[in-house]
Amino acid sequence: MSKTLIFGHKNPDTDTITSALAYAYLKTQLGEEAEAVSLGEPNEETAYALDYFGVKKPRVINAIAGETDQVILVDHNEKQQSVSDIDEVKVIEVIDHHRIANFETTDPLYYRAEPVGCTATILNKIFKEKNIEITKTIAGLMLSAIISDSLLFKSPTCTDEDISAAKELATIAEVDADTYGLAMLKAGAELSGKTIEELLTLDAKAFEMGSSTVEIAQVNTVDPTELLVLQEELKVAIAEKIERRQLDLFVFVITDILTNNSTIIALGDRIDSIKQAFNVTFENGLTELAGVVSRKKQIVPQLTEALS
C-alpha cells in the first residue's frame, strides 16, 4: 500500500491546511503512512498560524496521479473543489463539515461529516475516539482552524461543539483564544498589496447549482472601502473569468469582520438568482447583505435553492 496523501480544497484556507496536518499527525500516530499536502500556497492568515506554532507549510501539489493511489479528503468533498485528477485515485476517507454534492465512490469508505463549524471540531472528537493525545502544536493549529471558520465564534456556522472544542484546544495550546484569534484574523484580513487576481482567488470555490456553474469568492477585511475603490477593476476581472470558464454566476463577497456585514459584487447571466435568494436590488453590480458572513450557511443553500 502506498502512502496516503491527505489534503483539503483548492484555494486552501486555515481549516483545510491545518486539518490535513492534524489528521496526518493522527494517522502517523496510529502507525499509518500519511502525508499532508495542499492544493495551493497558504494564505496570510494560515501562514500566521503556521509560523506562530512553528510548523512548516505542507508540500503543494497540482496533481495526484503517480504520487499515490489513495487519498483522504478533509474539509471538502465536491469534485470541482478537489485536485484536478481526483478521479484517478481512490478516496478512502472524507472528514468534512459541508453539504455533500458531486461526490461518488465505487466502494464503501469512511465518511465522517458533521454539521459543525469546522473540520477541526470533528477531528478533536476523532483524536479522543482513537485515544491519541493532541500535542501543543497540533492543538494550536486546530484552534486556528476553528477561529478562522467561525470568525472568532461570531459566524452563524459556529456551534456549541466548536466553542467547547476551541476551549479545550486553547488550554492545550497555551494561548488566549481571543487575543491570538484577533491577531490571526487581522493577518488574514491584510489585503493591501494583493493583486486583483489574488483577491478573486484567495478563497474562491466553485459549485454546481441546478444546471448552473457558480463561483463564490470571499475575502475578510477590517476596511471594505479599501476594496470598494477597486470595484471597476474587480468587475473587469470577474467578467473575464465568467467568459473564460463559462460561468453562469460569479459572486465576490467582501466580509467586514468587525461589523459582520458583507458587500457583494456579482456578475453573470444568473444574477437574478441573487436578487431572488436575498430579496435585494443591485446598484452598479453591488449590493449589501447585512449580517451575512458565512458562505456555507448564508449564501450557498439560498443560491442553490434559487437555482434549482
Next chain:
Amino acid sequence: MSKTLIFGHKNPDTDTITSALAYAYLKTQLGEEAEAVSLGEPNEETAYALDYFGVKKPRVINAIAGETDQVILVDHNEKQQSVSDIDEVKVIEVIDHHRIANFETTDPLYYRAEPVGCTATILNKIFKEKNIEITKTIAGLMLSAIISDSLLFKSPTCTDEDISAAKELATIAEVDADTYGLAMLKAGAELSGKTIEELLTLDAKAFEMGSSTVEIAQVNTVDPTELLVLQEELKVAIAEKIERRQLDLFVFVITDILTNNSTIIALGDRIDSIKQAFNVTFENGLTELAGVVSRKKQIVPQLTEALS
C-alpha cells in the same frame, strides 16, 4: 420541529429494519422525537429476529411528504434505493456502510459511513460515544443485523470490527451467536411458497452504473436447485421487468449459504459487462460465481468498473 422518521432502503433486509429501530431507540433516549419506519414488509429472516426478541415490526410507509420534513437514512444513501419522494424532505443524518452515489444535499449534515460489514457495527460505536446503554432487546436486533449482513461472519465484507461488535452484542442479548444465527439465516433461506415476483424483489437494489441502470436481486438458500428448476419462469419475469423499467441489466444472484458460492441469472443489453467483470461465459443465461456471496463487495464495484 416535526418528528424525525428513520428508515433504511426499499426491499428491506434485517440490517435496514433493525438499524432503524436501534437508532430510533438511541435518539429517543437522547430526548429527540424519532420513529423507525420501513419501506416494505420485513422478510422472513427479519420477521424471525423481530419475533425472537419480541419486537413489533415498524410501520410501513410508501411516501414521506406530509408526514415529516426531516428524515434520517440508515443502511443506504442512493436516491433510487430510498423512499420515492425523498427529494421533498431534508436528510439530516445518514448512517451507512455502502458506497456513496446519487446522493446530494443543499446543507451540511451528519453523515457517518464506515467500510464495515453492517450498519449495526457503526451504531454500536455511536451508542458508546453517546453513552447510551444498549438493552438486551436492542442488542439482539443489532446482533441479528451483523449475522445477516456477514452471513454468520463468512462474507468477505465482514471485518474484525463486525466480529467484535457481534461478540459484545451476543453477550448483552444473552444468545449464542452461532446457534441463533444459523436458525435466523435458515428462516430467511426458506424460499418454498415464494412467488417468482417475491423471489425477484425480496432483496433487490437498483444502481446507476456509468450511464446504465442495473438491478441486482439476491436470495440466500440452502438448496439452489429448488430455484434452478424455476429458471425459465424467472427469466420470463426478469425480461418483463427489464422491458417495463427500461433496465440495461438485471442480475439475479442465488447464494448458497452452506457452500458460499453463487449462481447468477442475468438478462439485458449490458450482459457483456458481467462477462467482462467476472471473466465468465453464460450457458442458457446462467453462470457460476465461485466464492461470491457479497453483492456490495464482490459484484457492485466490479460491474460499476465494467460499465464506467
